[in-house]
Amino acid sequence: MSLRSPLGRVLGLGSAKDGTGHWWAQRVSSIGLLLLGTWFLLSLLQLESFTYPSVAAFVAEPWNAILMILMVGTIAYHSKLGIQVVIEDYVSGSALKISMLLLSSFAHVLVAFAAAYSILMISLGAGA
């Protein structure tokens, strides 16, 4: 006889108070990055040069800007999940651990938004 409640069974949460959500999100974002990262590196190969006009024109292209924003967001998400585990594994003491987890979360959101905003500036500025 199981002592678990039907709700507990459905949620799939054990004593860790956490389910497979983190693991699953890491896999889904990894497949996204497999595609977006490959696209980005192949695109860089096709650039005729890394001079300012060439690079700015590349980022300004609508589909390039859209995919780059998606890529930067997915990298930040995947990275946030990964760094979270590293902190949980190596930092002991809940005050320091929670502080570092918070700092990491905020830093990832900051970097993602700064990168996305830059892409929008390059892309929208080019049309003006």
Add this chain to the structure above:
Amino acid sequence: MSNQNRPQSPHFTIYRWPLSMTLSILHRMTGVALSVGLIALMVWLLAIASGETAYVELQGQVQTIYGRLLLIGWSFAFFFHLSNGVRHLVWDTGAGFEKSQAQISSYLVIISTVVLTLAYWLAL
């Protein structure tokens, strides 16, 4: 729970070091390195958004020997994390857990990383 004298179970120092353990550690290390790489990507995008002066200044830094070494290091980290990440996705299906298979996939990851990194820089 702070008794330092408790006996410890045999830790990794007692085993002959397997290749897959090196790759496991490298996966985490390259992951952290690539997280720092995201900051570099952001700086690159901010420089382009700031205009030609800022971009040329950053290009000057990238052209130095340190800049090039960093880029090569990040590309190596990317291709390793990608190759070993695919290995993890295969493991997630329940396949490839036998010792001999893990040994073979370790070598495949190393070969793939070296080939992809070299091929990328030769193609660039």
